Amino acid sequence: MATQTPSLRSRGIELLMEYQHNPSVQLRNRLVRLNAGLVRKIAHRVSHQCSEPYEDLEQIGFIGLIRAIERFDPSQGCAFSSFAVPYIRGEILHFLRDRGNTIxxxxxxxxxxxxxxxxxxxxxxxxxxxxxxxxxxxxxxxxxxxxxxxxxxxxxRTPLSLDASVRPQDEPHPTTLGDTLPDAHYEVLQSLDEDRQQLQRAMSQLEETSRAAIEHVFLHGLSRKEVAEQIGVSPMTVTRRIHRGLKDMVDLLQPQVLQTDP
CATH class of the missing domain: 1.10.10 (Arc Repressor Mutant, subunit A)
Structure with a gap:
């Protein structure tokens, strides 16, 4: 979603929140089309590093995108693009691994x-x-x-064991190849926490009316009609406040997303 306009990015956030509460194939397909550029970007990059056709990598990447959409939780405060990249790239790499030796x-x-x-x-x-x-x-x-x-x-061509030592065995605490690998789970959690903090900072800078509407609908699960009755305005007013708030959040987050998205 890094190359999308602010209006499309705002719509993407809203669709993701709607999908969490009311998932459907139609809504999921809209999200897939909206984020297709992310899959194409990763597939294009990987295609230059292997002999597999770009079209095959693209199709596999869409499977990863669908899994990311189904598992994404907007309340965690993570940018969807940051959340989806490991799923898309991971699905493609698993496909390449299963196809045979990388060497x-x-x-x-x-x-x-x-x-x-x-x-x-x-x-x-x-x-x-x-x-x-x-x-x-x-x-x-x-x-x-x-x-x-x-x-x-x-x-x-023969894979190394993760228990293989990368330092002399006579050292007090020899390091294995597995010790040098990054903890992917920790890296994902760290990325999610950073995104959550960015989202919280953006929320805190919204107008009170817009922030309240977004929190009631997307975090507390209330309908627009219920929110309208609570604060004494029309459902259309609630919708306008949500759209305005999401657009403002996109404007606030966009400079940071462009720096961190692959």
Missing amino acids: KIPRRWQDLQKEAQKKQLDLIHQLGRNPSDDEMANVLKISVAEWQEVKIAHKN
């Missing part, structure tokens, strides 16, 4: 590796030991340098 090895080297496995067993049987690089290169009829590249490529 692509030339077909020639894959064929050489398969042939080498058979030849190596024969040489071990003949020599009574593991063959040297020179002996393997000779039986495969390739250079020693190419054989060493084939071995390195095959080794790098």
